[in-house]
Amino acid sequence: MNSVDKIFAPALDLDNRLADAVTWEHGGRLWPSSEQQTLTCCRVVDETHDIKSFEFRTADGLPVRFEPGQFMTVSATVNGQRVERCYTISSPPTRPFLVSITVKRVPGGTMSNWLHDNMKAGCELRAYGPSGTFTPTAAPATKSLYLSAGSGVTPLMSMTRASIDLGLNRDVIFIHSARTPADIVFREELARLAKLSPRLRVFFVCEGVGDESDWQGPVGRLSLQLLSQWAPDYLEREVFTCGPAGYMSAVRGLLAEGGHDPARYHQESFDITADVAPAPVAEKAETASGTFTVKLSRSSRTFTMSASDTVLSAAKKAGVAVASSCSQGVCGTCKTKLLEGSVDMKHNGGIREREVQKGFRLLCCSRPTSDLVLEL
Ligand SMILES: Cc1cc2nc3c(=O)[nH]c(=O)nc-3n(C[C@H](O)[C@H](O)[C@H](O)COP(=O)(O)OP(=O)(O)OC[C@H]3O[C@@H](n4cnc5c(N)ncnc54)[C@H](O)[C@@H]3O)c2cc1C
Structure with a gap:
């Protein structure tokens, strides 16, 4: 521990506890991930040529409780089809009357283009x-x-904004990679936040200079040399990574090469098809046979399903409308309470242990091992 850390360690510990207590666990309306509500768009901000932020308020005007880094699943009818997609809340929980998402337009993508083309203030x-x-x-x-x-x-922006709002002065090194300087999202805000908080250090690396011929920063991809230069103590840091699958795989390679402890590495994948284990199939399920009955307590409907099918896929085949998005056990949209029976669930981080303890399961990665009653 260097001398600066010795001075700040007790304060940071207090900061952590304060942040956990003040910001995320208290205040704000509990809005379960299984519950839909209507948001009203207050503002649309052009962040870069293909990224926009959409800021929303809730219909009841109550503040929303969430943790920085969490996402919400938005739902819209696009070309007559109901579409659901996850978007991280880019605003901090310290501004709980507002939730914003920051969306990149994906060529050919359904929801991202619909939001860019249709979502305006008042919608x-x-x-x-x-x-x-x-x-x-x-x-x-x-x-x-x-x-x-x-x-x-x-x-990472939500985490940074929250920490600065609370004046926590946390020791964070934030390195963002972009194609060109014009593609750097939140460029000015991050630079401003770094000035406000001496222990937040922000660096940008761009693959090319684009139209900004006087770009002063490094050109290329993040390398071990750049990482060691900007974060010489990176081996001591808890690493949080988010980006395209190829980027995250390169980052893991760099960190492994440098000897970073993988237990202190955390990542969020937006690309549900590329960087997440395929929808896990229970070993038993491959040979599982038999048919089970599934009862839905709210709608009083009943259907039968094969033991080798996921509950989500069987429900959809039976014509039951279940909210879902990733189908990989990541996003948590299909989280449902299991009232009776048992399932074999193999998820990819989309549900917390305490939710499992309370009886919730992700239907997209759960296969029945008995007859079921679901709170649906
Ligand atoms: C936890 C989480 C958080 C996320 N947070 C963010 C965020 O903060 N910001 C953000 O921008 N994104 C985020 N995403 C990604 C987001 O959920 C969407 O995946 C993304 O916006 C693309 O959705 P889309 O409907 O526009 O594209 P989709 O319609 O899902 O298409 C995706 C790709 O598939 C291609 N495609 C579509 N249909 C076909 C077809 N028939 N044949 C061949 N190819 C096809 C498209 O061309 C496109 O390249 C997050 C994802 C997750 C899981």
Whole structure:
């Protein structure tokens, strides 16, 4: 521990506890991830040529409780089809009357283009409550290293904004990678926040200079040399990474090469098809046979399903409308209370242990091992 850390360590510990207590656990309306509500768009901000932020207030005007780094699942009818997608809340929980999402336009993408083309101030959007475990409270640390690329900046931005709002002066090194300087999301705000908080250090690396021929920063990709230069103590830092699958795989390679402890590495994948284990199939399920009955307590409906199918897929085949998004056990949108029976669930981080203890399961990655009653 260097002398600066010795001075700040007790304060930071208090900061962590304060932040956990004041910001995330108290205040604000509990908005479960299984519950939809209507949000009203207050503002649209052009962040870069293909990224916009959409700021929303709730219909009841009550503040929303969430943790920095969490996402919400938005739902819209696009070309006659109901579409659901997850977006990280880029605003901090310290401004709980507002939830904003920052969306990159994906070529050919359904929801991102619909939001960019249709969502304006005054428009409404349905969304499920906050969810996700990519939060600093999941891995409290006195020294962090935030690594992001492209729209992957959003969870780290919420964490940074929250920490600055509370005056925590946390020791954070934030390195963001972009294609060109014009593609750096939140460029001015991050630079301003770094001036406000001496222990927040922000660095940008761009693959090319684009139209900004006087770009002073490094050109290329994040390398071990750059990392060691900007964060010489990176081995001591809790690392939070978010970006495209290829970027995160490169970052993991760099950190492994440098000897960083993988237990102190945390990542959020936006790309549910590329960087997440395929929808886990229970070993038993491959040979599982038989048919089970599923009863839905709210709608009083009943259907039968094969033991080898996921509950979500069987429900959809039976014509039951279940909110879902990733189908990979990541996003948590299909979280449902299991009232009776048992399932074999193999998730990818989309549900917390305490939710499992309370009887919730993710239907997209759960296969029945008995007849079931679901709170649906
Ligand atoms: C936890 C989480 C948080 C996220 N947070 C953010 C965030 O903060 N900001 C953000 O911008 N994104 C975020 N995402 C990603 C977001 O959820 C969407 O995946 C993204 O916006 C693309 O959705 P889309 O509907 O526009 O694209 P989709 O319609 O899902 O298409 C995705 C890709 O598939 C291609 N495609 C679509 N249909 C076809 C077809 N028939 N044949 C071949 N290819 C096809 C498209 O061209 C496109 O390249 C997050 C994802 C997760 C899981």
